[in-house]
């Protein structure tokens with residue numbers, strides 16, 4: 001079944017708009033490369049502190065992942081707390097998870113204080129266990145997180161899961177009430193509005209092709225001219241191109257894509273998604289899904305590793321109906337995709353290399369992390385105490401034998417598929 005459009009569902013209400021700042025200035029205090037959540041998150045505190053800040057964006061600001069995502073405000077960390085503790089030690093693991101809690105709270109606080117019109121709702125998230133033994137591991141992990149971090153969650157046994165989701169697929173799961181969802185397109189539109197109202201100037205259709213250090217300053221080159229700046233923040237994440245070779249060698253871009261069902265009846269929605277909350281799964285290549293903000297459609301996402309759009313859509317659709325067989329005859333209204341980015345250690349990054357600040361590597365969870373790290377990048381320039389980040393401070397290593405073309409991705413994805421099939425993977 002072909003969807004009506006390959007544009008994101010979110011663009012119906014908030015499609016990214018062009019930005020024509022006029023002739024490029026020769027100088028700026030701060031240049032931000034990339035106009036998504038991270039770029040806008042950096043611009044706002046800088047502009048509010050009176051800095052002369054400009055954003056240079058290759059397409060329309062927001063055209064990247066920031067207006068295409070699922071809108072789940074999870075601040076996910078790809079490692080479980082226990083695995084993080086084993087690898088980086090207890091203090092680091094605690095600090096990373098605490099930063100996730102702080103970043104989520106900061107986003108909520110910012111949306112409320114600034115009165116952003118972005119449909120943020122802390123409705124909770126249910127993560128379904130793919131096997132009974134996975135639920136046991138989830139219970140143990142939940143107990144440890146409660147005891148050591150004070151992070152609350154509720155274990156849902158299979159017999160009770162119909163209050164969470166109308167599906168037979170899962171063997172119970174965990175419900176978190178400190179997570180929710182927002183409208184990503186509206187969120188980006190609002191961040192851009194606040195950035196511009198604070199004095200940020202934005203140029204769309206202005207890709208950066210080179211950044212060169214000149215003494216203590218930088219020359220940032222674009223087809224429209226070169227800007228000399230005191231500081232540069234790079235916020236290009238999954239859309240990083242060859243204009244940024246140092247970063248390209250450190251980030252793996254991965255396609256994340258979504259479908260939206262046609263509107264469903266209130267009765268069906270009440271059965272399938274009784275709480276109208278956010279959803280995830282324990283599979284490594286698991287799906288994320290949610291109701292549309294008006295509660296009438298299901299938006300369903302997953303990862304892709306080849307170029308075949310049609311096959312990918314059918315795969316997503318089949319996976320949706322394996323969770324909700326009632327949807328087997330339902331049409332799709334939208335199908336779209338975007339790029340997310342993974343560093344080798346799968347932890348978000350705030351790194352300075354040769355004076356350039358990089359805020360990136362959000363591993364498909366940048367709705368919270370991208371604005372947070374962008375903001376931290378700004379705090380570094382403003383020399384504010386809050387610039388510190390525990391999770392973003394791990395070394396940002398180059399990936400061996402890699403230049404930005406992820407030739408190994410199909411092999412990795414196939415390995416994850418096998419793992420998912422045989423273990424139902426809990427990371």
Ligand SMILES: Cc1cc2nc3c(=O)[nH]c(=O)nc-3n(C[C@H](O)[C@H](O)[C@H](O)COP(=O)(O)OP(=O)(O)OC[C@H]3O[C@@H](n4cnc5c(N)ncnc54)[C@H](O)[C@@H]3O)c2cc1C
Nearest residue numbers: 034036037038058064065066069070072208338365366367
């Ligand atoms: C389908 C999908 C679903 C997702 N679901 C979720 C979710 O539910 N929850 C969650 O937390 N996260 C989710 N994500 C991830 C999240 O959207 C991203 O992590 C986040 O938007 C990253 O923001 P960013 O500002 O770092 O990058 P982006 O928004 O991707 O912006 C980067 C920008 O840099 C620009 N750029 C690149 N190179 C240059 C250059 N040389 N010069 C100038 N500009 C350049 C690009 O054009 C782009 O606009 C999802 C992503 C996708 C694609």
